[in-house]
Amino acid sequence: MKNISWLLLIVICVFGCKKNNENSEPENKIVKKPNIIFLFSDDQSFKDVHVLGNKEVKTPTMDKLAEEGTTFTHTYNMGGWNGAICLASRAMVISGRSVWRAQAVSKEFSKNKELDKTWPRLMENAGYETYATGKWHISAKADSIFNHVGHVLPGMPGDSPEGYNRPQNENDTLWKPWKREFGGYWKGGKHWSEMIKDDAVSFIDSAATKEKPFFMYIAFNAPHDPRQSPKKYVDMYPLDSIAIPDSFMPMYPYAETMGAGKNLRDEKLAPFPRTEYSVKVNRQEYYALTTHLDDQLKDIINTLEKQGLMENTYIFFSSDHGLSVGEHGLIGKQNMYDHSMRVPLMIVGPNIPKGKKIATDVYMQDVMATTLELAGIEKPKYVEFNSLTNQIDGTDSKGSYDAIYGTYEKKSQRMIRRDGYKLIVYPKSEKILLYNLKEDPQELKDIAAEPQSKEKIKTLFVELMELQKQMGDQLDLSIIYKNIS
Template sequence: MAVLLGSLPAAEKPNVLFLFGDDLTWKGVHALGHEDIDTPNLDRLAARGTTFTHVYNPGGWHGAICVASRTMLMTGKQLWRARDAEPKLNQDYVAANKLWPQRLAAQGYRTCFSGKWHIEADHKKVFAEIRHFRPGGMAPDGKNAYFRPVEGKPDTWSASDPEEGGFWTGGEHWSAVVADDFAEFVGEKDERPWFMYLAFNAPHDPRQSPGEVLDRYPMSRVKVPANFLPLYPYREAMGAAKGLRDENLAPFPRTPFAVQTHRREYYAAITYLDAQIGRILDTLEKSPAAANTYVFFTADHGLSCGEHGLLGKQNLYDASVRVPFLVVGPGVPAGKKIDAPVYLQDAMPTVLKLAGAPVEADINFQDLRPHWEDKGTARDAVIGAYMDLQRMIERDGKKLILYPKAKVARVFDLKADPDEMEDLFATPEGKALAVPLFQRLLEIQRESGDPLDLTKDFPELAAGGSGEKSR
C-alpha cells in the first residue's frame, strides 16, 4: 500500500525551492525558444527535469499584471475571483492561514521569502522568515529610461551603470542578493522541511546588468523579431497606447534600432539572472538537501519586447502571456516535455500535494503531477484577459483574441503561424475556427466568474457564425 505523503515524518517530506522570474517570456530560456540568448543554467535545469512548454498567466485587472499573477498564485483563485479577494487578503486569507506558504507551514514546513512581493497582503504574516523584501513592482525607476533610444542621438540611459540606481540600489545587484540569501538559508541548521520562495525582480525594467554581460550582446547579435511592427493597429482599443507605462519605454513609432537596443538589454538581464540561478543550483547540489528537493522555475508573465510593436505585458500574444515552467525533483522525468495547456498558478496545488497538504475545493488550479506521471489531465484550453479590453482563448494550437471595444476578433493557427502574424478571421477557415473557440470561451468565462459579456460585441460569433460581421 502506498504511504500518503501527509503521513510521512517531517524529515521525509520534500523541500521545495520556487524560483520566480519577472517579465520573462517563455522564449527567454534558450532551451525552450531557441533564441540567441545565453541561459546555460536554466538549460541544464530543463535537461535534468520536465518542461511544460505551454504555460500561461490568465491576465490582469489593471496594468500591473504581476499583481494579478501573484495574487492568483498565493490564493489559488482564478483571475476574477482573485480580483474580488484582493482587498480582503489580510482579513479573509492571511488571518485564516489560507495563503500558499501558510498552508505549507501547517504541514510543518519552514517557509522563507526573498525578493519581490507586490500583493495586498502582509508578507511578515505570510512567511515565517523574510530575507529581503522588495515592496514595489519594480526597482527604483530610471528617470532617463523612457522613450529611448533615438537613432542618431545620444542615449539617455546606461543599462550597465550602477550610478543609474535601479537594480543596484543598496549596492549589490538585486539578482545577486537573492542568490546570496539562498546560500545563507540553506547553510543554516534546521531539521524541518522547507519551502523557499525566491522572487527575482529581473528581467523587469529597468533591464540592468553588469557591463561584461551586456557586452556579450552586441547589436549585430540581436535580431528584430519576425513579427515586428512600428505601431500595433489596435493599440488604443487594447489599452496599449502612450498612457501605459511599459509602452513608453521606447519611442513611437517603434524602430528596429530601438527594439534591438531594448532586446539587447533584456537578453543581458536574463543572462545575468541565469548566472545567479546557477549559483543557487550549485549551492543546492552541494547541500544535504539536494536529494530531497523539488525545484520549480517559472515567471509571473511574459513580455513583448518589440513583438507586434508592443513593449509590455498588457496584451494576449504568446510573448506576453506564455512563460517558462521547469520542474526538477524526485520522480520527475529528465528531459521530458509536456505541451498540455496549463497555468503557472498550477504550481500552487502541485506543491501542496507534494507536501502532503490538502488541496481544498476553493483552489481553482490543478495539480500538475499527473502530467509527468502520464496519468492524463482534464483541462482542454486556457484563457486570458486584460481588464474589459481584451479576451483570449487558446485550444489545440488555435487562438482567438478579442478586443470588445473595437469589436475586433483575431484568429491564429499557432502550429502553422507561431509568431501570430497571419490573422485568419476574415477567411472562411478563420471563421470556422473562431466560432467553437468563442463558444468554449463563453463556457470558461461562466466557470471562472468572468463578468464581461462578449455576446453583445460579437453577435455573429455568439450566434454560431450567422448574422452580420463583427468587424
Template sequence: MKHVLSLMAASLVSMQAAEKPNILFIFADDLAYDCVGAYGNKEVKTPNLDKLSASGTQFTYAYNSGAWHGAVCVASRTMLMTGKQIWNAKTTKLGDHAGAGKFWPQRMNKAGYTTYFAGKWHVGSASLPKQVFNHVRNVRGGMPNQTKERYNRNFTPGQDDWSPFDKSKQGFWKGGKHWSEVLADDATSFFKQVQSDEKPFFMALCFNAPHDPRQAPESYQKMYPYKNITVPSSYMDLYPHEIGSNRIRDEKLGPFPRTKYSVQVNRSEYFALISHMDTQIGRILDELEKSGKADKTIIIFSADHGLACGHHGLLGKQNMYDHSVRVPWIISGPGIPKGKSVDAPIYLQDAMATSLALAGAESDGVEFKSVIPVIKGDGAREQIYSCYTNHQRMIRVGEYKLISYPRIEVEKLFNIKADPFEEKDLAKDPEQAPRIKQLRTQLLDEMKRMNDPMAVTDATGRKGSLSRKK
C-alpha cells in the same frame, strides 16, 4: 508510558516529514517563454536554466490567465499565492485569506514545512510576507525605481546616453548591489538555515529581473551588442488596434512609431539581464547542492508573465499574444522525468497546486491543478483562458487561439502550432467562420465559469455576447 508514546509520536512525525520533498520555487518577472535557451532561443545565453530543464521536465505551453489592470504581475502573483483564479483572486480579501491560513506558504507550513521568502512580492501589503512565511529577507516592491532618463532615452545610434550598468541611475543598483545578486545572497543564507532543520523546506525566491529598467553588469551587456540583435519576425512600427494598453507605461520604453534599432536595444538589455539572472540561479542551485538537500528537493522555475519586447509593435505584457501570456515552466527533482517536454497546456499558477500535492498539504478552495498527472499523460486541460481588463479576452482550444477585443469588436485567430509567433491572422478566412463561432461560444462559457464581469454585460451592453466583426 506517556513519555514513550510521545517519543513514538515525535518519531512518526519526523519520519513523515522526511518523506516529503523540499520545494524550491524560483520565479522571474517579465520572462517570455521564448527567451530561454532550452525553449529554442539560440541568441540568449541561459546555461543554468538549460541544465535545469535537461535535468527535469519542461512545459512548453504555460500560461498566465490575465490581469485586471496594467501591473500584470499583481494579478499573476495574487493567483499564485491565494490559489484563486483571476476574477476570484481580484475579489479575495487578502487579510482574511491570510487570517484563515490559506496562503500558499501557510498551507505548506501546516503540512510540516519551514517556509522562506525573498525578493519581489507585490501581493497586497509589503508586510504580508512576514505574516505568511516563517523566514523573510529583502522584500522588494513591484519594480526597481524608474528614471526620467530611461523614458526620455534617445534611440538614435551614437546619441544614446543611457547606460544599463551606470550604478548612479539606481534601479537594480539601488542599495549598492544588484538586486539579482542580493537574492542569491539571501538564498545562501537560507540554505545555511535549512541544514540544521529536520523539517522539509518550502522556499520562494522571486527575482525582479528581467523587468525594466533592464540593467545588468557591463560584462553581461557586452555579450549582446545592439547591432547584432535579431529583430522579431512579427515586428511592426505600431500595433494597428487600440487594445487598452498601447500607451501604457511599458510601451513608453521605446519610441512611437517603433524603430528596429530601438527594439534591438530593448532586446539586448533584456537578454543581458536574463543572462545575469541565470548566473544567480546557478549560484542558488550550487548552494542547494552544498546544503546536502538537493537529492530531496523538487525545483520549480517559472515567471509571472511574458513580455512583447518588440513583437507586434508592442513592448509590454498587457496583451494576449503568446510572447506575453506564456512563460517558461520547468520542474526538476526526485521522481520527475529527465529531459522531457510536455505540450499539454497548463496555468503557471499550477505551481502552487503541484507543491501542495507533493507536500500532502490541504488544497480546499484551490482553483489550480497539480501538473504531476499531466506529466504522466493524464488530466490535461482542454482549454486555456486569459484576459486583460475589459479590453481583451483570449481562449486557446487545441491548436487554435481566439483573441477578442470586445470594445472595438475585433477578433483574431491563430494556429499556435503552425504559426507560433502569431503572424498569420486567420479570422478573415471564410472557412474558419465555424471555428470562430465555436471558440467564441467556448470563450463565453469560460468567462462565466471564471466569474468574469464581462460575461454578465460586455462593453456594448449586450449580455453574454462578444464581437462579431473581424
C-alpha cells in the same frame, strides 16, 4: 575451551545483530518531507530561454534545469485586471484562485483576512519552515504569511526618466545598464538579483542544519525593466548579433482599443513608432539582465548541492508572465500573444523524469497545487488550479484544461486558446482576431476575415463565454457574438 566457544558465540551475535540493524530501516523511522523551492522571475517570456528555442539568449542554468527535470513548454498566465500583470499573477499563485476571484481575495488579504488559506500557510501547517525573499507585490504582508522573510522588494525597481523613450538613435547613449547613478536595480549598492541570491543562499545554509523541511519563495524582479546589469553581461550581446523579431512592426494597429497604447507605462519605454534599432537595444539589455539572473540561479543550486540537499528537494522555475520587447509593435506584456502570456516552467526533483518536455496547455499557477501534492497536503476545494504530477509521471496525457483563458482589464481584452487556435477579442471596438497556431505559431497572420474562419470564430466565441462564467468574469460579450452570428 568451553568458555572460549561461548565467548566466540557472543561476539558473533553482537556484531551480527549490529550489522543487521545497520542494514535495515527501523520500523518507526520518520521519512522527512521533501524541501520545495520556487524560483520565480518577472517578465520572462518562454522566448527568453535558450533551451526553449531562442539561440540568442544565454541561459545555461535554466537549460540545465530543463536537462535535469521536466519542462512544460506551453505554460500560461491568465492575464490581469490592470497594467501590473504580475500583481494578478502573484495573487493567483499565492491564493490558488483564478484571476477575478484572486482580485476579490486580494482585498481580503489587505484586511488581514483569508491569510490561513494562502500557499505558505498551507505549507507551514504541514510542518514546513517557510521563507520568502525578493519581489512581493501582493496585498498581504510577506511576514504575515511566511515564517521568515529576507528583503521584501516592490513590484519593480525605481526607474528614472532617462530609462524611457529610448534609444532615439545610435547617438542616444546617455543610458547605460551598468550606470549606478540611475538607481533602479543598483539602489542600495548591490544589484537586486545578487541581493536576493545572497538571501536565498544564507537561508539554505541555515536550513541545512535543521530537521524541518523548508519551502522557499525566491522572487526576482529580473528581467523586468529597468533593464540594468553589469557591463560584462551587456557585452555578451553585440547589437549585430540581435535579430529583429519576425512579428516586428512600427505600430500595433489595435494598441489603443486594447488598452496598451501610448499612455501605458510599459509601452513608453521605447520610441513611437518602433524602430529596429530601439528594439535591438531593448532586447540586448533584456538578454543581459536574464543571463545575469541565470548566474544567480546557478549559485543557489550550487549551494543546495554543497549542502547535500538536492536529493530531497524539488525545484520549480517559472515566471509570472512574458514580455513583448518589440514583438507585434509592442514593448510590454498587456496583450494576449504567446510572447506575453507564455512562460518557462521547469521542475526538478526526486523521481522527476530528466529531459522530458510536455506540450499540454497548463497555467503557471498549477505550481501551487503541484507542491501541495508533493508535500502530502490535500488540495483545498477553493484552489482552482491543478497538480501536474500525473502529467509528469505519464499517467495523464490530456491535461486538466480543455482551453486556456486570457483577460486584460475589465473591458479591454479577452482570449481563448483551444484546439490549436487562438481567438482574441477587443471588446471596446468589437475587433476579433483569429490565429491558427499549428500553422502560424508566431501569430503573424490574422485569419478572422477569411470566409472559412466564420464557423471556428463562432464556436470559440461560445466556448469563451462559457469560460467567462467559470472564471466569474462579468463582462457581457453576447452583443458582439450576435453581431458575428
